Amino acid sequence: MTDVRYDRAPGDVPSEEVQAWAPSEALVYSIGLLVALVLTATSFWVANTSMLWPGGVGLGLAVLAIAQMGVHLVFFLHLTSGPDSTNNILALAFGLLIVFVVVVGTIWIVTDLNDNMLMPSSDAMNMRKQP
Incomplete structure (x- = not known):
């Protein structure tokens, strides 16, 4: 058998060294809020502009909605690929x-x-x- 040494078990609080490199929660939430507000403002602009082809408005709104869901999953629900x-x-x-x-x-x-x-x-x- 191989001897495998784990520094911590899943669910344990990371050590202070790991926490020092991680961004603060307030920074993560602030970045998420900023990106969400930009995406929301962009969707209002897409819905009310005449600069886009009328058929592309729905597609643009769908893309922005999917991006908004991604922002919420990553920044607020902390869903990662780890x-x-x-x-x-x-x-x-x-x-x-x-x-x-x-x-x-x-x-x-x-x-x-x-x-x-x-x-x-x-x-x-x-x-x-x-x-």
């Missing part, structure tokens, strides 16, 4: 899968109901009345 947040990433992926299934399933069911529940056209109704 080994400590593997469970959080899996929980997020599962939540996104559930939301995707619910939204796509709802659209599928409503579309199917719409196709099957259409009122017959007036021509079809007139043909049934005539003997």
Whole structure:
């Protein structure tokens, strides 16, 4: 067997040496707030400007919304790619899968109901009345 030495267990508070190199929480939250405000202001500008092609406004807003979600996940929820947040990433992926299934399933069911529940056209109704 190999002797593996761990300096700390998962969940332990890092030593003072590691904490000295980490940015403060206030700085991380301030940067996140600043980036979120810039993205929000940019989305308002995209929605109200005539400088963009009208078809590209929706795409621009979608890109800014995804970027906003990324900022919130990283700066405020502290979701990283490190080994400590593997469970959080899996929980997020599962939540996104559930939301995707619910939204796509709802659209599928409503579309199917719409196709099957259409009122017959007036021509079809007139043909049934005539003997």
